[in-house]
Amino acid sequence: MPDAILQAKGVTAGYVPDLPILKDVSITARAGQVTLIIGPNGAGKSTLIKAIAGLVQMSAGQIAFDGGDITGIRPDQLAQHGISYVPQTDNIFRSLTIRQNLDLALRGARGDAAATLARLFDQFPALAAKHRDKAGTLSGGQRQFLAIAMALASAPKLILMDEPSAGLSPKAAQEVLEHARALTEQGVSILLVEQNVNQALRLADHCYILAEGRNQVDGSAADLLGDSIVGEIYLGGRRVGAA
Amino acid sequence: MIGVISYLVFFATTASILAIAVLGLNLQWGNTGLFNGGVVAFFGAGAYATLILGGTPQAGHLGGFELFYPLALLGGMAAAGLLAWIVGLLTLRLRHDYLAIATFGVAVAFENLMRNAEWLAGGAKGVRGFERPLREALGDGFLYNLLFFAVVLVILIATYLFLERLVASPFGRLLRAIREDEEAAQSLGKNPTKIRLTAFVTGSVILGLAGGLYGTFYAFVSPQDVLPTLTFQIWAMLIVGGAGNNRGAIFGAFLIWGAWTASGWALSRFAPVEAQLYTGSVQFILIGSVIVGMLMWRPQGLLPEKLVVSQRGKTPLVKQGV
Amino acid sequence: MIQNLIDGVLTGSYISLGAIGLTLVMHILRFANFSHAELLSLGAYVALVFDALVSALVPVFAVKIAPLSLTWALSAAILISMVITAISALLIDRLVFKRVREKGQELSMVFASFGMALIIRNVIGLIFGLSPELYSKDIAFAMILSRDPLILVKPDQIFVLVAALVLMFLLHLVLSRTTFGYSLRAVAENPSLAQVNGVNLSRTIMAVWLIGGGLAAVAGVFYGLSHQLIPVMGRDLVLPIFAATIVGGIGSVYGAVLGGFIVGIAGNLALVILPSGYTPSVPFLLIIFVLMIRPNGLFGEARA
Numbered sequence: 001m002p003d004a005i006l007q008a009k010g011v012t013a014g015y016v017p018d019l020p021i022l023k024d025v026s027i028t029a030r031a032g033q034v035t036l037i038i039g040p041n042g043a044g045k046s047t048l049i050k051a052i053a054g055l056v057q058m059s060a061g062q063i064a065f066d067g068g069d070i071t072g073i074r075p076d077q078l079a080q081h082g083i084s085y086v087p088q089t090d091n092i093f094r095s096l097t098i099r100q101n102l103d104l105a106l107r108g109a110r111g112d113a114a115a116t117l118a119r120l121f122d123q124f125p126a127l128a129a130k131h132r133d134k135a136g137t138l139s140g141g142q143r144q145f146l147a148i149a150m151a152l153a154s155a156p157k158l159i160l161m162d163e164p165s166a167g168l169s170p171k172a173a174q175e176v177l178e179h180a181r182a183l184t185e186q187g188v189s190i191l192l193v194e195q196n197v198n199q200a201l202r203l204a205d206h207c208y209i210l211a212e213g214r215n216q217v218d219g220s221a222a223d224l225l226g227d228s229i230v231g232e233i234y235l236g237g238r239r240v241g242a243a
Numbered sequence: 244m245i246g247v248i249s250y251l252v253f254f255a256t257t258a259s260i261l262a263i264a265v266l267g268l269n270l271q272w273g274n275t276g277l278f279n280g281g282v283v284a285f286f287g288a289g290a291y292a293t294l295i296l297g298g299t300p301q302a303g304h305l306g307g308f309e310l311f312y313p314l315a316l317l318g319g320m321a322a323a324g325l326l327a328w329i330v331g332l333l334t335l336r337l338r339h340d341y342l343a344i345a346t347f348g349v350a351v352a353f354e355n356l357m358r359n360a361e362w363l364a365g366g367a368k369g370v371r372g373f374e375r376p377l378r379e380a381l382g383d384g385f386l387y388n389l390l391f392f393a394v395v396l397v398i399l400i401a402t403y404l405f406l407e408r409l410v411a412s413p414f415g416r417l418l419r420a421i422r423e424d425e426e427a428a429q430s431l432g433k434n435p436t437k438i439r440l441t442a443f444v445t446g447s448v449i450l451g452l453a454g455g456l457y458g459t460f461y462a463f464v465s466p467q468d469v470l471p472t473l474t475f476q477i478w479a480m481l482i483v484g485g486a487g488n489n490r491g492a493i494f495g496a497f498l499i500w501g502a503w504t505a506s507g508w509a510l511s512r513f514a515p516v517e518a519q520l521y522t523g524s525v526q527f528i529l530i531g532s533v534i535v536g537m538l539m540w541r542p543q544g545l546l547p548e549k550l551v552v553s554q555r556g557k558t559p560l561v562k563q564g565v
Numbered sequence: 566m567i568q569n570l571i572d573g574v575l576t577g578s579y580i581s582l583g584a585i586g587l588t589l590v591m592h593i594l595r596f597a598n599f600s601h602a603e604l605l606s607l608g609a610y611v612a613l614v615f616d617a618l619v620s621a622l623v624p625v626f627a628v629k630i631a632p633l634s635l636t637w638a639l640s641a642a643i644l645i646s647m648v649i650t651a652i653s654a655l656l657i658d659r660l661v662f663k664r665v666r667e668k669g670q671e672l673s674m675v676f677a678s679f680g681m682a683l684i685i686r687n688v689i690g691l692i693f694g695l696s697p698e699l700y701s702k703d704i705a706f707a708m709i710l711s712r713d714p715l716i717l718v719k720p721d722q723i724f725v726l727v728a729a730l731v732l733m734f735l736l737h738l739v740l741s742r743t744t745f746g747y748s749l750r751a752v753a754e755n756p757s758l759a760q761v762n763g764v765n766l767s768r769t770i771m772a773v774w775l776i777g778g779g780l781a782a783v784a785g786v787f788y789g790l791s792h793q794l795i796p797v798m799g800r801d802l803v804l805p806i807f808a809a810t811i812v813g814g815i816g817s818v819y820g821a822v823l824g825g826f827i828v829g830i831a832g833n834l835a836l837v838i839l840p841s842g843y844t845p846s847v848p849f850l851l852i853i854f855v856l857m858i859r860p861n862g863l864f865g866e867a868r869a
Contacts, residue, residue, distance in 0.1 A: 053761060055757055075757065075761045079762070090755055093747075093750065093755065093758070093759075100747045107744045107748070280675070333856045333860075337856070337860055340675075340815065341856065343599075344597055348808075349849065351846065355845045359840065359842040471800075478676060478679070521690070521695075527684075528683065530680075530683060531681065531683030532680070532684060533680075535684065539661065542673060
């Protein structure tokens, strides 16, 4: 089994003090793998990613990343630690051009920015062709690719992705998810939150299921794919620690 | 001795009228979170309309309808409410800065109109020719002032009781829900814009009532009575007293009006003659400092809101590390 | 009529400069800053002090740059004033607004800004007295551009317009060509996304106050060159610059520029049909007009 790249232990967090959305959640993401988090609406999946990214305050728990402690990190320092975060919606700057979006993401990046930009345009030719256009004019799928390209700009070890397929056509969703999978071959680890359970389970390595802010089950994605427990948790038939 | 009592009655009447205005603002700001940057326009609309409707005919400007006094006062309240309805309709569905700017603009334009439009309200000379109700029966003396004070006090208490019941009602809970989290209120199937408009208009009607009483008390109103100063004073009263708390609003009105009067008296008495010109500047700095100081050190005011409010749903910018 | 239009463009140049900083602050910190206009008067008075100081220390500088009434000393004073006003804007945020923000209610910031406006305005009144001041006591002669219809323009007014346009162009270059500019626009559009892309929010806010304060200082001096300095000039400027931000759309720098010119021109054209006493109401009418037909302004986007 590959080494853990990110370990969240006992995370309790929420938007309002005394009203935690996440209760004592622990997950581990392994290097070079796609780690998937699924669960019904309101399970706290996005909140978990935001807590890791420092956008939501944690009242308890630790986050370890790549041998260091990043609990309570400031969001603007994520990239310096080697983490990128792709939010679910509004994940690009609509009023900036595609090139300006990328330049902004490249600003703090190590290494040769021009070379990185050229590489990103190679990887996403559709973006290269439209680099002078306002990002707001892009289609849903292209926006996700721009957001992923921005995430890659800082050469991260781990990308946190919050429902990259949300709002996309099935075809575009498949493309985006496959691209996410392909990133692991470049040595990037992915922590993925998805609603598109079946598609996501097919390309993930390991999967955690959350419900009502708590860990329910976890296991290899291949095992969970055919398991009836997934459906049971979604339908509310079976819960661990449900209130 | 009668001089002191007479002055106290005069002071208490003014303070009570202002307290009614602070109660109106409290419904808007304290209970609903609506910023009114032009308190004085709604207060002024009440004063001007009451005097124009209830006054005797004057050459050169509108008025002289000689309405029965309670009707004139109601007319003043209606004028303030109408003004609020128009402004609210245009701004309440937009982000909150628009209401702040538009209401501030209303106050500037209102004063500007009253100062310039002689045909409407006498221009800079103001509205004259208003007879205080029952003056013929009671005369102009101490007795009249005492009775007038009693009437104002009754209206103040009635306004207070009305607002307390309103705030405790389901409608009051809705107002606070909207103040705390508009999206949540919307998800309950309520139309926040409409509810905010109702609260804004109701608060402005109360401001108009205070204005009408103020105009009646002096039997005169001019552009000098509708300067932005009054807006700042009424805010300071609410912030010091405690936004959201009606008793705090009344307490703040008496406290700040007392402090304002006392500081004005002390400056005119003890400041050197050559500095007298700057009395106003010093008082403005004091009132600005009171507002800023309270917000920095005791934003809940001296008498904080008693009700437990639901927690805010949105993370303010500060918590994001600013 | 043409004269009114020209005067309007010239008025618009300083309203635009004032509105740029205001629109940025309103968008990023999400509050209507009623004390922004006081930064204009602060800038104007700081320049007055340093104009006198530089003239006294370096008498050669007290020479006019013909054909303007502007001296070298005042030019230097403008630069000094930009720096001092920018730092003051930052300090006011640190000492007051930041603390109020941290106390909780964002809405209270509007009250705090009114309080600050009262304090700044009246402290200036206490220090400099209530009577008007001028940068130059000499009467500036207007150039006659045309005799029929009679159109007059003062050289100073041309300078004000050109300088304002140059500053706006510089700001445009920063916003459209530098990653610093992108980061400002990014924070305006989506603060938390900007953060996860490595933008330091508190540093960006500092930059916004510095830019807003610096431009406000220039706007204040230009107002002083066109009219006169009075301690309550902020009171008269606050509504026009707010109107400019609303006409342009809150948050849009280009909108603020265009809005400023529209407000300036509307104010001067209104003189054709309305008695001059009503001029202070014109920005308000413009605000109402825009709210009725296009509530998010020319360039603004809807945002909760």
